Amino acid sequence: MEFRREPNPNRNHPTHCPYCASTALFPDTEGDFAWNCRECLRVFSVLFHGQNAAPAPAAPAPSSAQALADSLRRRGHTPGGN
Numbered sequence: 001m002e003f004r005r006e007p008n009p010n011r012n013h014p015t016h017c018p019y020c021a022s023t024a025l026f027p028d029t030e031g032d033f034a035w036n037c038r039e040c041l042r043v044f045s046v047l048f049h050g051q052n053a054a055p056a057p058a059a060p061a062p063s064s065a066q067a068l069a070d071s072l073r074r075r076g077h078t079p080g081g082n
């Protein structure tokens with residue numbers, strides 16, 4: 001007889017009940033993703049389905065020297081000037 005289950009890597013941990021905002025949440029035996037709110041007595045599930053791809057890839061970040069030069073230029077300073 002085995003008492004301990006394998007950990008569920010897809011289980012998420014809500015910080016507040018979505019119905020009453022209570023923080024008195026405990027895992028429930030209803031399912032692998034179920035939580036029990038001890039204040040409003042609701043049992044609900046939180047399941048992570050994945051993450052959508054970004055609509056456009058992020059622009060490459062400039063180097064620190066380039067970012068400094070761009071910042072100075074935006075403020076009216078000339079490179080190598082005063």
Ligand SMILES: [Zn+2]
Nearest residue numbers: 017020037040
């Ligand atoms: Zn609740």
